Amino acid sequence: MVRPYKWLAEFYDQLVTFHLSWYQAGRQKILGKILPNVESACDLACGTGTTTVLLAKEGMQMFGVDLSPAMCKIARAKTRGLRPVPQIIRADMRDFRLPQTVDLVLCEFDSLNHVPEKSDLALVAGAVHRALRPGGYFYFDVNNRSAFEKIWPGTWWSEKPEVAFVMHGGYDRERDRGWTQVEWFLREGRLWRRRKERVEQVCWSAAEVRRTLKDAGFDQIRAWDAKPFFTTDPNISPGCRTFYLARKTRRAMSSE
Ligand SMILES: C[S@@+](CC[C@H](N)C(=O)[O-])C[C@H]1O[C@@H](n2cnc3c(N)ncnc32)[C@H](O)[C@@H]1O
CATH class of the missing domain: 2.20.25.110 (S-adenosyl-L-methionine-dependent methyltransferases)
Structure with a gap:
């Protein structure tokens, strides 16, 4: 069963801000060369919409997707007035649909681990693949078993x-x-x-993540250990968390 955030949503921006600089560092290192060419992006499991706002302010057409009605409500309030107007969609990352394809889907802060079943990774990978234009990128981080x-x-x-x-x-x-x-x-x-x-x-091994992405139609799958980005986190050690970047293959897939 998926339990959407409720109280965590209400107090998220007050109490959960310690991670923002780590994720900024991750985006800079991994997406630094990609972001200048991104016109549209989806912040998957956007939470209160902090990354959605940040990228919208850089001129990207943004979509934010989250399962929690409370998170979506806060994200909508935070994105109001931005141009281009971000669209916040309440949906499950396993079967979400966007009104258009995008250049980049981000899914930050171990949001992917929140799915109820291990097998759900394939559903998310499929939904992200559908949301991306050919050659578009899927960027995410996961907690590993050692975390x-x-x-x-x-x-x-x-x-x-x-x-x-x-x-x-x-x-x-x-x-x-x-x-x-x-x-x-x-x-x-x-x-x-x-x-x-x-x-x-839930957690997956690196081999499971790579296999699932490949089966869904991604190539150029690369991984980074999170430790160098989490400079002020005393708890994390190498192997605890991994950032991934995968490209939707440019070849037409037979399922499309
Ligand atoms: C740890 S928070 C991360 C929020 C945001 N990405 C950030 O970096 O602060 C995880 C988010 O995943 C959302 N979530 C959990 N399961 C989901 C699902 N199946 N589909 C979409 N969003 C989901 C939660 O509602 C929550 O907003």
């Missing part, structure tokens, strides 16, 4: 005057999934209301 084993069993705490959360998680070896339980404390006058939210992620 679930080494980092996810930790406990994290963050607080602001009106909200606090504690996250604790782990790796379920039998189901090959990482999980995080988020305990929210929301100030209501002099009281704090407690809410819970659970996020689960």
